[in-house]
Amino acid sequence: DAGITQSPRYKITETGRQVTLMCHQTWSHSYMFWYRQDLGHGLRLIYYSAAADITDKGEVPDGYVVSRSKTENFPLTLESATRSQTSVYFCASSGGTGTSGGQALFYNEQFFGPGTRLTVL
Amino acid sequence: TQLLEQSPQFLSIQEGENLTVYCNSSSVFSSLQWYRQEPGEGPVLLVTVVTGGEVKKLKRLTFQFGDARKDSSLHITAAQPGDTGLYLCAGAGGANNLFFGTGTRLTVIP
Numbered sequence: 001d002a003g004i005t006q007s008p009r010y011k012i013t014e015t016g017r018q019v020t021l022m023c024h025q026t027w028s029h030s031y032m033f034w035y036r037q038d039l040g041h042g043l044r045l046i047y048y049s050a051a052a053d054i055t056d057k058g059e060v061p062d063g064y065v066v067s068r069s070k071t072e073n074f075p076l077t078l079e080s081a082t083r084s085q086t087s088v089y090f091c092a093s094s095g096g097t098g099t100s101g102g103q104a105l106f107y108n109e110q111f112f113g114p115g116t117r118l119t120v121l
Numbered sequence: 122t123q124l125l126e127q128s129p130q131f132l133s134i135q136e137g138e139n140l141t142v143y144c145n146s147s148s149v150f151s152s153l154q155w156y157r158q159e160p161g162e163g164p165v166l167l168v169t170v171v172t173g174g175e176v177k178k179l180k181r182l183t184f185q186f187g188d189a190r191k192d193s194s195l196h197i198t199a200a201q202p203g204d205t206g207l208y209l210c211a212g213a214g215g216a217n218n219l220f221f222g223t224g225t226r227l228t229v230i231p
Contacts (some may be wrong), residue, residue, distance in 0.1 A: 035221075042125075042209060043164070043221035059220075090163050109154075110219065112163025 003027075006091050006113035014121050019078045021116050024092030029080055031094045033058075033110065034066065036087040043090065052089040080121045089116045125212055125222035133228040137199050144210035144227045145192045146217075150220075153186055153193045158207040158224075162202050180203070200229045 004025040007041075013019050023032065034046040045058030047066040055066050063085060065077045074093075078085055093108040125146045134140055144153070147186055148187065152171045156164035159171040168177050170186035177184045181204075183196040 032218075040223060042223040043211075045219065092163070109166045109169070110164075112165070114161070115163055 004091060004093055004111055004113040006089075006116050007020075008116060009114065011080050012115050012119045012121065016080050016083060019081050019118065020028075021076045021078075021089055021091075021118070023074045023076070023113060025072055025093040025111075027093060027095075027111070028071055029090075029093035029095050029111070030071070030105060032068065033092040033094075034064070034074070034076045035090045035092065036060065036085075036086050037090060037115075046076065046089075053067045078118075083120050085118065089118060125210055125220055127208075127210060127222040127225050129222065129225060131226050131228075133230065134200055136201060136229055136231050140197050140200060140227070142195045142197075142208055142227070143192070144194070144222050147191065147213060148212070149190050151190070153190075153213070154211045154219075155184055155193070155195055156209045156211060158209060159205075164207075164209055197227075200227075202229045202231050205229050 007022045030051050033048040035043040036046055037043050041108050044060050046060055046064050047055055047058055049055045049068040052068050055068055065079055068074050091113040094110045124223045125144055128143045130225040132140060152169055154169045155167045157167055167180055168184045170177055170184055173186060173188045173190045175186045182197045197204055205228050208225045208227060212220050
């Protein structure tokens, strides 16, 4: 099916364990993103990727690792899960950026996956 | 961090009423987007505004970008139960980052 998918949809793990959340998109979008959504904080950017093998930190990257060996996949790994990482995680993709007056804009529509609800006990 | 504050946080209204949701920041954004999110799903883009003072209409929804590109508003006319959801504004400040507001949870009562 075309679109953006995330797996698993629900995950319960224990403190200290490694967890990997998967994200797959079929549009060949160049940009992919990982966000976490918590009450009172809205959506916060963890990491993003402009293309395969290019990743960069967002607002809250500590405790997370990403990779992007293929354009369509962007896994997010919690190397040693902590309770504070209990959250709903959303993956998103977009076709890229535009420009205006020589300044890069970042307004292309982002398409979001259905989310992964992660609980760390 | 470029903070985007939305108000109100929660809004419960009767079907047919009008409402306005606000998105404010002390930072200037090159563009601003509005998304709607329903329970158990990811956000879905409603509109993007790019020019200061810009007004866009999407059926019963009217979006405005402030002249100084620091704030935006979403006005819904004659709200319907199908408008229920979490409304998020998101500002693009630099080349790659998108900053989301804390959201306004709207409930429209039939």
